Amino acid sequence: MNERLINAFAQIVGTENVRSSQAELLAYSYDATANFQAKPDLVISPNTTEEVAGIVKLCSKEQLPIVPRGSGTNLAAGTVPTSGGVVILFNRMNRIVELDMENLTITVQPGVITQDICSFVEQHGLFYPPDPSSMKISTIGGNVNENSGGLRGLKYGVTKDYVKALTAVLPNGELIKTGGKLAKDVAGYDLTALLVGSEGTLGIITEITLKLIPMPASKKTGIAYFNSLEDAAKTVSAIIANKIIPVTLEFMDKGTIGAVEDFMKIGLPRDAEAMLLFEQDGDEEMVIRDTKRMIEIAVDNGATSTALAASNEEADVLKTGRRVALSALSRKRPTTILEDATVPRSEIAKMVKEIQEIAVRHDVQICTFGHAGDGNLHPTCLTDVRDQEEMERVERALDEIFEAAIRLGGTITGEHGVGEMKAPYLEWKLGPSGIQLMRAIKESIDPQNIMNPGKIFAKSTKKRLVLQNA
Amino acid sequence: MNERLINAFAQIVGTENVRSSQAELLAYSYDATANFQAKPDLVISPNTTEEVAGIVKLCSKEQLPIVPRGSGTNLAAGTVPTSGGVVILFNRMNRIVELDMENLTITVQPGVITQDICSFVEQHGLFYPPDPSSMKISTIGGNVNENSGGLRGLKYGVTKDYVKALTAVLPNGELIKTGGKLAKDVAGYDLTALLVGSEGTLGIITEITLKLIPMPASKKTGIAYFNSLEDAAKTVSAIIANKIIPVTLEFMDKGTIGAVEDFMKIGLPRDAEAMLLFEQDGDEEMVIRDTKRMIEIAVDNGATSTALAASNEEADVLKTGRRVALSALSRKRPTTILEDATVPRSEIAKMVKEIQEIAVRHDVQICTFGHAGDGNLHPTCLTDVRDQEEMERVERALDEIFEAAIRLGGTITGEHGVGEMKAPYLEWKLGPSGIQLMRAIKESIDPQNIMNPGKIFAKSTKKRLVLQNA
Known part of the structure; x- marks a missing residue:
């Protein structure tokens, strides 16, 4: 990028907030997605909405791509500067503006860490439920752009269910304010909902108003192990059929249980085919009743062992396995590809079975854990990107996993986003008319295609880009 | 409309499902909005999604406006065929396709009456919470197109919070399927959320999948009267500050209380400035505790009288006043204009006060009731459209009410939609860049502007169309 342009950006945000050294550009050339990398031309840290508008206007004039970036925990290459251009960081826009009791x-502001929001509101007896696993690192701006999910989705929904109002800079540099502190608002199209989960492709979100709810009075955790996937799935169905909606209902398969045990050595039953971890929150009587009932249901459906935590400390012990699942799996092989094919809750057993068969068929290692109550599974492929032959098998296996998810009424991504990585699969879910509709919306709002170009919409279809790049 | 075209439509749906007599066209020339009327050219009742697609393709070819219509209970002239064209009725597409336990x-299908859905799922212990006041007559298709609210919005949200998947015919006649039976889905823009509340301007919804929740075990109702609006508003704030989120928290002002008493003669306190009606549902212990606490809070904040229903029958008695509010008001004058300016919950007292002062200033009769917990107020103007001079005062008063709602951080419509009636005010809420963004989306999806033209987007701004037509 030439000096004239760098100086123009520096005039907007100050010289110290513009980075252009090769080392700094390299640091923002990737996110948490394996095997995707592209260097930006400039990295800028604005401090206000007006500065963001200034940056966007200049990028629009110069036709420069813009990539908004929180903490870069994206798992679908959504924050990789695929086409170069300007990365906008929100590390300085990290203030809590107002708590309205x-x-x-x-x-x-978008740069606040999600966990900090939760901790802050908890001091006031309030609760922000969405809890993506990355919440200790990821920013709320990233969560909103990705419509992040988490473990509490079954009972409390996902990020979009809590976003009430947004301030955003449109691709032409104009400001919009959507929504309000309102329980109800039907004044035209739901622009808030359109921006949430749009992965930075429609505008730059610069302020976010979130809905809070009262903090539940108590919570309780239980765990159950099963000798068959079907028994675990029957338990999930029976819990719902008993009209219990637990706050979390998590799943790990045999491979994941084994990896956790290898890592932690806490005595998990290696022979179990499946684990279910469940938590209920709310009024104490209800919580006790629901968790006891869930243990009974698990036993009735063939659980080989169960435990109900008597204290928060005991609950933490029960939750250890699920909490460390990804870390434990990541240690096995050089490359971890974490997917999030999602199916209707009723199809979980079928889906996990298919994943296991696909892994055997292509001789790749795939362990699955995830949010059973949501049907949101994380088949996690343990591999090595340096091995081209293995990666081709991984590619074929993931293709088949997405195909199976769609066939079972599911989707290619439950909570990670499309980004660059899953763009080639999007048409499988949406069909040509769905893609065409989304493209029409994108083109109407960002005719220059400067907002995070190369994301969501694939150049080609049905080819995994990771391999094209590999 | 010429015979050739009528025959072409008849070929798609059968002669008996095409209506073109003047009497029939007149019957579909208005909805529940006072003073808006325009005759369609044809009224068609398709039976399948494919038939809808056929109708839309033909309309696209002939550049004919299409107005989808449920039961015509719209209060913002959203289903008036403003530009003529074809009204699509869903009276034959009224089947429950599947209950997935x-x-x-x-x-x-879109033609199912909303109450019928509630009653049907209740037999299976399940609950569809959105409850617009029109639910015994209105169709689910209308509710989805308008993103209808209701009395239970505070705790359970509105229609959009329950729509999981849609089948829709786009303006070019192509089909799309959005979403799925999924708790989480981030595969591209949220087209489901874009279509919900789009008032028939982006496509024709032909199938709807709704989320259900377990039916709460019990519910309980209480009521409180106050000598000042501030005391009622303080009670609302204190209930929330006590971390209670009741299922309903309804409000009536003095004028509405008086109108109900005139109508029903059930002994309501005519001197009260405000009434709050509240209901909690859920586990019995929690319901008893919350409702008792709400009564205490009301008393602490100056309630002059309170009552807690001991049975469902007693609850029905307490709810009578709120239930008949609109009917009672409608009997007072020839024309009833029901508005739904909405503000943040914290601004209710200010807003009601402003409405009362505006009414006095313009010498018009406006009574207010609504959903206090949501800040969703229904200022109801009792007038006579035949009196041009009075209507001009009504016009100015409603202008000021919308201006006040926006100034207090609110919106021009909480649950009724924009339609034709409120289109001139939309820019007050969204600003020029918001309107421009919505127009860009509309034009990208419906470039011919055949989908319910004349709705949401006003020809002019800041002029109430009701007067232009009067």
Whole structure:
């Protein structure tokens, strides 16, 4: 990028907030996605919405791509500067603007860490439920752009269910304010919902108002192991059929249980085919009743062992396995590809079975854990990107996993986003008319295609880009 | 409309499902909105999604406007065929397609009456919470197109929070299927959320999958009267500050209380400035505790009288006043204009006060009731459209009400939609860049502007169309 342009950006945000050294550009050339990398031309840290608008106007004039980036925990290459251009960081826009106790909302800048929001509101007896596994590192801006999910989705929904209002800079540099501190608002199209999960392709979100709810009075955790996937799946169905909606209902398969045990050595039953971890929150009587009932249901459906935590400390012990699942799996091989094919809750057993068969067929190692109550599975492929032959088998296996998810009424991504990595599969879910509709929306709002170009919409279809790049 | 075209439509749906007599066209020339009327050219009742696609293709070819219509209970002239064209009725597409007990979803055609869905799922211990006041007459297709709210919005949200998947015919006649029976799905833009509340301007919804939840075990109702609006508003704030989220928290002002008493003669306190009606549902212990606490909070904040229903029958008695509010008001004058300016919950007292002062200033009769917990107020103007001079004062008063709602951080419509009636005010809420963004989306999806033209987007701005037509 030439000096004239760098100086122009520096005039907007100050010289110290513009980075252009090769080392700095390299640091923002990747995110948490294996095997995707591209260097930006400039990295800029604005401090206000107005500075963001200034950057966007200049990028629009110069036709420069813009990639908004939180903490870069994206798992679908959504924050990789695929076409170069300007990375906008929100590390300086990290203020809690307002906690409104009367309307139960909190207004924040995009750079606030999600966990910090949860901790802050908890001091006031309030609760922000969405809890993506990355929440200790990831920013709320990233969560909103990706419509992040988490473990509490079954009972409490996902990020979009809590976003009440947004301030955003449109691709032409104009500001919009959507929504409000309102329980109800039907003034035209739901622009808030359109921006949430749009992966930075429609505008730059610069302020977010979130809905809060009262903190539940208590919570309780239980665990159950099963000798068959079907028994675990029957337990999930029976819990729902008993009209219990637990706050979390997590799943790990045999491979994941084994990896956790290898890592932690805490005495997990290696011969179990499946583990279910469940938590209920709310009023104490209800929590006790629901968790006891869930243990009974698990036993009735063939659980080989169960445990109900008597204290928060015991609950933490029960939750250890699920919490470390990804770390444990990541240690096995040089490359971890974490997917999130999602199916209707009723299809979980079928889906996990298919994943296991696909792994055997292509001789690749895939372990599955995830959010059973949501049908949101994380088949995790343990591999090595340096081995081209193995990666081709991985490619074919993941293709078949997505194909199976769609066939079972599911989707290619439950909570990670499409990004660059899953763009080639999007048409499988949406069909040509769905893709065409999304493209029409994108083109109408960002005719220059400067907002995070190369994301969501694939150049080609049905080819995994990771291999094209490999 | 010429015979050739009528025959072409008849070929798609059968002669008996095409209506073109003047009497029939007149019957579909208005909805529940006072003073808006325009005759369609044809009224068609398709039976399948494919027939809808056939109709839309033909309309696209002939550049004919299409107005989808449920039961015509719209209060913003959203289903008036403003530009003529074809009205599509869903009276034959009124089947419940599937109840899925494992995934807790119900799939329905758009013509099903909303109350029928609630009653049907209740037999299976399930609950569809959105409850617009029109639910005994209105169709689910209308509710989805308008993103209808209702009395239970505070705790359970509105229609959009329950729509999981849609089948829709796009303006070019192509089919799309959005979403799925999925708790989580981030595969591209949220087209489901874009279509919900789009008032028939982006496509024709032909199948809907709704999320259900377990039916709460019990519910309980209480009521409180106050000598000042501030005391009622303080009670609302204190309930929330006590971390209670009741299922309903309804409000009536003095004028509405008086109108109900005139109508029903059930002994309501005519001197009260405000009434709050509240209901909690859920586990019995929690319900008893919350409702008792709400009564205490009301008393602490100056309630002059309170009552807690001991049975469902007693609850029905307490709810009578709120239930008949609109009917009672409608009997007072020839024309009833029901608005739904909405503000943040914290601004309710200010807003009601402003409405009362505006009414006095313009010498018009406006009574207010609504959903206090949601800040969703229904200022109801009792007038006579035949009196041009009075209507001009009504016009100015409603202008000021919308201006006040926006100034207090609110919106021009909480649950009724924009339609034709509120289109001139939309820019007040969204600003020029918001309107421009919505127009860009509309034009990208419906470049011919055949989908319910004249709705949401006003020809002019800041002028109430009701007067232009009067």
